[in-house]
Amino acid sequence: MEKKAFHKDIVIIGAGMAGLTAALYAGRMNLSTLVLENGLVGGQIANAVSIENYPGFESISGGELIATLQSQAENFGAVIDEFDTIVKVTLNATPKIIETEEKIYTCDAVIIASGMNRRKLPLPEEKIFAGRGVHYCEMCDGHAYQDKIIAVMGGGNAAVDAANFLTKYAKKLYLIHRSELRADEVSQKRLRQNKKVEVLLQTEIKKLHGNGRLESIDIFDKISGEEKNIFVDGIFVNIGVTPNTQLFSDEINLNPNGRIIAGEDCRTNIAGVFAAGDVREKEIRQLTTAASDGTTAALLAEKFIRSLNR
C-alpha cells in the first residue's frame, strides 16, 4: 500500500529531554510539530528513579518529569508518535523528507535529538542470559530480585543510581567497575553507606555461568591479578551509551564516536537541520544542557523556517 504524505513545519527525531523541550518551544511558536520516537518517550531518563539535579525539583522521577513535559508540548500542539519507526531520511533537500514505516513526511526543518542507546554487555554469553539474569532496565526487572544477589556493572551516575535503587530488593549487591567511579559524590556516598553493598573497582567481568539462567560470574581483579567466581542471580548493565546516528551518517557530519558535529547553536552541516541533546558533540551532557539544546534548536529552526517563507 502506498504511504500517505504529510507536510510539517518541523520534525523532531527523538522524544527525550532535548526533543520534548524543542517540541514545547516549536509548539508555542505555532509551528506544526511532529516528534517521532520509536523507543521510550523520555529516552534515557524514562527509567530514572530519582532526579535530584534538575532545577526546580528537589527530587522527581524521570517518568513524572517526562510526563509533565510531554503534556506541556502536546498542550501547545506538538504531536508525538511513539509507534512509527523512521526507515529513511533525506535531509539535504528542500523540503526535507522523513520516511517512516507507515508514512512520508516532508518538512522545512529537522531537529535530531535521537539520543543514545545503552551499551550491551560485551560478552558472548550475553545473548544466552539476556532477560535471564542480564538486564538493562532496573525499574522493569528489579522486582524479580527480592532477597537475591545482584551485580551492577558500570561506574557512572546511571550505574550508581541503579545500584542505589536495587538495594531495596537485593540481599547483597556488588557494584563492579573496570576503573574508578565517576558518579556524583552524593550518590557514591549513599551507596557506600549501605551495608548490603560491596564495591569492586578495577574489576572486570570475564564470563557468565548458568543453566538456563544466570547463576554466577567470573571476575578479574586487575590490580591483584586474581580471578574468582562469585554467585549472582542477576546483573544490571550500565556501561555507557552509544549515539543513535546511524540513520544520518550519509548526510550529517559525525565525529569518530558517532556524535553529530554541531556547535552551541546546534546547527549541523546541513542548513535547517539541527542537533540537540546527548547526540550532539559536546563536553557536558546533562538534563539541563539537553533542555538548553532543545530550546536553542527550536528557536533557530523557527528563524530558519521564517527565512524560507520570505
Place this chain on the structure above:
Amino acid sequence: MVKVYTIQSCPWCAKVKKYLKSKDVEFEELDIEKDAAAREACKKLTGMDYAVPVTTIDNENFVMDYDKEALDKLVCL
C-alpha cells in the same frame, strides 16, 4: 481476551498498553506485583519469574517486551 502482565513502575509495560489502546485492542491488565496468581500464570507461560511486559491472547502464545511486529501478529492487526 488479550492479557498484559505488567508491573506499575515499568515504562515498557506502559508503552505496550498505550500501543494496544492506540490500535483499539481491548485487554486485561494483570499486575504481577499485586496479584500472586497472575505472577504464577505469567511465570508458567514464559518460564521466567517477574519478566514483564508479557502479552498473550490464548495463554499459550505470548510476546515479551514491546515488539510492535510481534504484537501485531499476536493480536492479528
